[in-house]
Amino acid sequence: MVANAKTAKSARGRRFLKNRESKLNENPKTALIVRGQKTSGLINDVLTDLYMLKKPHGVHLRRHNAVHPFEDATPLEFLSQKNDASLFAFGTHSKKRPHNLVFGRMFDHHVLDMVEMGVTGFKKMAAFPEAGGGCSTESKPCLLFSGAAWEHDSNLVALRSVLLDFFLLKEVDAISSIGVEHLIVFTAMTEAVVLLRHYLVRLKKSAEGTGPYTELVEMGPALDLAVRRTHHASEDLMKQATTKPKASAAAPKKVKNVEHGRLSGRQGRLHVPKQNLNEMALSRPKALRKTSRVAGGGEGEAGAKRPRKS
Numbered sequence: 576m577v578a579n580a581k582t583a584k585s586a587r588g589r590r591f592l593k594n595r596e597s598k599l600n601e602n603p604k605t606a607l608i609v610r611g612q613k614t615s616g617l618i619n620d621v622l623t624d625l626y627m628l629k630k631p632h633g634v635h636l637r638r639h640n641a642v643h644p645f646e647d648a649t650p651l652e653f654l655s656q657k658n659d660a661s662l663f664a665f666g667t668h669s670k671k672r673p674h675n676l677v678f679g680r681m682f683d684h685h686v687l688d689m690v691e692m693g694v695t696g697f698k699k700m701a702a703f704p705e706a707g708g709g710c711s712t713e714s715k716p717c718l719l720f721s722g723a724a725w726e727h728d729s730n731l732v733a734l735r736s737v738l739l740d741f742f743l744l745k746e747v748d749a750i751s752s753i754g755v756e757h758l759i760v761f762t763a764m765t766e767a768v769v770l771l772r773h774y775l776v777r778l779k780k781s782a783e784g785t786g787p788y789t790e791l792v793e794m795g796p797a798l799d800l801a802v803r804r805t806h807h808a809s810e811d812l813m814k815q816a817t818t819k820p821k822a823s824a825a826a827p828k829k830v831k832n833v834e835h836g837r838l839s840g841r842q843g844r845l846h847v848p849k850q851n852l853n854e855m856a857l858s859r860p861k862a863l864r865k866t867s868r869v870a871g872g873g874e875g876e877a878g879a880k881r882p883r884k885s
Contacts, residue, residue, distance in 0.1 A: 611667030696799030722763030
């Protein structure tokens with residue numbers, strides 16, 4: 576999203592606006608899971624499983640909303656701004672478009688592009704008990720696009736870009752076979768049919784002893800999708816949305832003698848100059864001083880007692 580044009584009057588407001596500015600390394604995007612004015616039980620299960628895949632970077636609105644993204648996206652843009660979400664999955668059901676599912680992206684809380692698909696086949700996560708407890712929370716999935724149609728059809732090119740933003744948490748420079756916990760495969764059967772499969776990655780001991788043996792166990796959800804309509808972003812808007820900020824403006828200022836660690840957190844180093852004890856003015860505390868006179872006159876040691884009167 577672009578930086579907000581509003582000005583903040585407090586330090587908290589300035590921090591909030593700074594967090595919403597463009598970044599070279601973006602935070603995980605929040606997805607909005609929305610139900611339309613009328614939905615089916617199948618669409619409700621699909622949206623629930625999509626929310627489970629996006630947790631904790633997802634907001635599930637279980638109430639029905641009178642929203643029609645391809646006709647008027649204003650209500651959807653309002654929900655996006657209210658929940659600070661840049662991705663959305665919208666589900667409806669009607670006689671003309673049964674079991675309808677829309678994936679889309681926002682730019683500056685306005686619809687950038689979206690793809691409408693029909694759910695022709697679905698198996699939810701509960702139908703795969705062999706997967707066990709599944710993967711850990713907030714683990715980064717490995718995304719795989721299979722099929723030549725992803726490169727040739729314009730609708731599938733737009734769909735691949737939307738799916739990458741929707742399911743990707745963070746880009747990494749290298750992939751470790753030990754660190755991959757689950758895999759999402761998108762297979763383009765034809766130019767209008769896409770299959771989504773979700774697998775759990777299990778590492779087992781290899782018989783040859785050369786390394787771990789990788790086994791894929793389907794854990795759901797399994798979706799069969801038929802592409803219906805596509806809303807492409809204009810060239811100017813897409814160019815504005817993909818513009819990267821300058822490195823000097825986006826990079827934080829380096830603070831001297833401050834380090835950050837995973838276990839210790841933020842640590843600082845202080846440099847104290849060498850002190851000369853001979854030049855320091857030493858004063859004896861009052862409790863250790865000796866008095867030369869006793870109250871009431873006469874010389875004597877400090878703390879001498881007065882004679883008691885008879």
